[in-house]
Amino acid sequence: MPVTIIPILDAGTVGAFSFTVDLEGVDFQFDFQYNDRESAWYFDLLDADANMLRAGIKCVINFPLLRLYQGLERPA
Secondary structure (H helix, E strand, O other): OOOOOOOOOHHHHHEEEEEEEEEEOOOEEEEEEEOOOOEOOOOOOEEOOOOEHHHHHHEEOOOOOOOOOOOOOOOO
C-alpha cells in the first residue's frame, strides 16, 4: 500500500484550516481543528462534494491514520 505524505505549512499559527488534495486522481478535503484542552490536532475527511467520510481523527505522529478505515471512498 503506498504512503502519501502531505506537507502542512504553518499549521501552528492558526486554530483551524482546510485544504483539498488530489490522491490517486480523486479530490479529498481535509479540515483541521486544534483542540486546546488536549493540545492536539484533529481532522475531518470529506469527499469532493463535501460529504463527510470520517470525522474527528486525531493526528498521531508515525501512525497510518486511515489504515483502520475500510471502504472504497477513502484514499489508499
